[in-house]
Every structure is written in structure tokens, then in C-alpha cells.
Amino acid sequence: AQKITQTQPGMFVQEKEAVTLDCTYDTSDQSYGLFWYKQPSSGEMIFLIYQGSYDEQNATEGRYSLNFQKARKSANLVISASQLGDSAMYFCAMRETDTGRRALTFGSGTRLQVQP
Amino acid sequence: GAVVSQHPSRVICKSGTSVKIECRSLDFQATTMFWYRQFPKKSLMLMATSNEGSKATYEQGVEKDKFLINHASLTLSTLTVTSAHPEDSSFYICSASTGGRGNTIYFGEGSWLTVV
Numbered sequence: 001a002q003k004i005t006q007t008q009p010g011m012f013v014q015e016k017e018a019v020t021l022d023c024t025y026d027t028s029d030q031s032y033g034l035f036w037y038k039q040p041s042s043g044e045m046i047f048l049i050y051q052g053s054y055d056e057q058n059a060t061e062g063r064y065s066l067n068f069q070k071a072r073k074s075a076n077l078v079i080s081a082s083q084l085g086d087s088a089m090y091f092c093a094m095r096e097t098d099t100g101r102r103a104l105t106f107g108s109g110t111r112l113q114v115q116p
Numbered sequence: 117g118a119v120v121s122q123h124p125s126r127v128i129c130k131s132g133t134s135v136k137i138e139c140r141s142l143d144f145q146a147t148t149m150f151w152y153r154q155f156p157k158k159s160l161m162l163m164a165t166s167n168e169g170s171k172a173t174y175e176q177g178v179e180k181d182k183f184l185i186n187h188a189s190l191t192l193s194t195l196t197v198t199s200a201h202p203e204d205s206s207f208y209i210c211s212a213s214t215g216g217r218g219n220t221i222y223f224g225e226g227s228w229l230t231v232v
Contacts, residue, residue, distance in 0.1 A: 047222075
């Protein structure tokens with residue numbers, strides 16, 4: 001079974017509008033971390049936001065916020081006021097800390113295109 | 117600035133030759149580094165976990181004799197693709213962790229390998 005599922009291969013959004021990128025996860029660990037990364041065409045992985053499983057509040061970082069619904073095992077990324085430079089691949093990832101495995105497991109990604 | 121540096125960013129090599137990719141942590145000591153591979157328009161797949169001073173742990177299906185990983189110091193891990201074939205052409209990216217359960221994961225810039 002996939003541990004990280006991103007059901008949107010591609011998304012379009014108008015500049016200045018908000019967009020939500022979906023991510024659901026599957027784990028039996030009680031302690032885990034959820035990450036979102038942006039990957040432009042250059043290939044680098046740009047860290048956007050992190051949510052720990054025990055964090056009571058949704059994480060926010062500037063225009064990025066994470067809609068964390070633990071019971072539904074979802075960790076959607078919300079980008080507000082989209083900019084043309086936001087066009088990129090976006091990956092949701094999880095690190096399961098109970099098992100001691102510190103590597104990230106990635107979803108299949110969502111390609112976001114911001115239109116002027 | 118980058119806290120994890122990866123070199124070279126792009127490399128072209130002939131079939132049958134070996135190529136080495138370096139991953140360096142610049143501002144911290146990385147007890148663990150991770151090597152991922154990414155095919156075009158696909159997600160990042162973990163290849164192996166590199167532990168300083170011990171043998172790397174390879175993921176199922178990854179040939180350890182083909183993808184040699186050495187983590188000789190707390191700041192350097194190397195991935196050597198031996199007897200490269202065109203199907204080894206891919207984007208390889210490393211990440212480093214300072215340890216612990218937090219969100220301290222840093223990625224290198226990635227390396228584009230083309231085998232001709």
C-alpha cells in the first residue's frame with residue numbers, strides 16, 4: 001500500500017488565487033512528520049513546511065499552510081496568493097520516527113501551473 | 117546558502133565507465149545521509165541510507181555492487197555508479213540529517229547523470 005498518496009497529477013491556478021494540493025498518508029506509527037517540498041525544473045528540493053504528528057496547530061510558513069487532519073490522515077498544502085514563480089512540482093513526504101527510519105517517503109507529486 | 121552541497125551537478129559518461137557523485141554537509145555533521153533517484157516526471161525513490169563509519173543500507177531492488185556508497189566522514193558521502201549503462205541515466209539527489217526526530221533534513225542540489 002502506498003504510504004503517501006497525491007491524487008492530483010496536475011493543477012492549474014490563476015495568479016493571486018489560493019490553491020490546495022492534496023496529500024493523504026498511511027502509517028501505523030504514532031510519531032511521524034509530514035513535509036512538503038517544491039521542486040522547480042532545476043531539480044533542487046526546496047523545503048516548504050513541516051507538520052509533526054503531535055503538533056496541535058496547523059503549520060504555517062508565509063504563504064504556505066498545512067491543513068492537517070490527523071483522523072483523516074490528510075496533510076493538504078494550501079498556497080495563498082499564488083505567484084507565477086510557484087509553478088513547479090510539489091511533493092508531500094513523510095518520515096516515520098517510531099521505527100527509527102529517518103528517510104523520507106515521497107508521494108508521486110503534483111505539478112502546479114500558475115496562470116497569469 | 118546551501119547546507120548540503122552535491123557535486124557534480126551534471127555529468128555525462130560513457131557506458132561501462134564509473135562515475136562518482138559527492139554529497140557534503142557544509143555546516144553540520146551528518147551521521148546519516150540518504151541517496152534518492154528520480155526518473156523524469158516521477159517521484160523520488162530512496163536507494164540507500166548511508167551511515168558514517170558503517171555499511172550503507174540498501175533498499176530492496178537496489179544493486180549494492182552497482183551503486184557503491186561510502187560515508188567515510190561525518191561530512192561526506194559518495195555514490196559511485198559502476199559500469200554505468202544508459203538505463204542508469206537519472207537524477208540522483210542526496211539528503212542529510214543531523215539526527216533526532218525533528219525536521220532537520222537538508223537536500224543537495226542533485227546530480228543529472230547521462231550515460232551515453
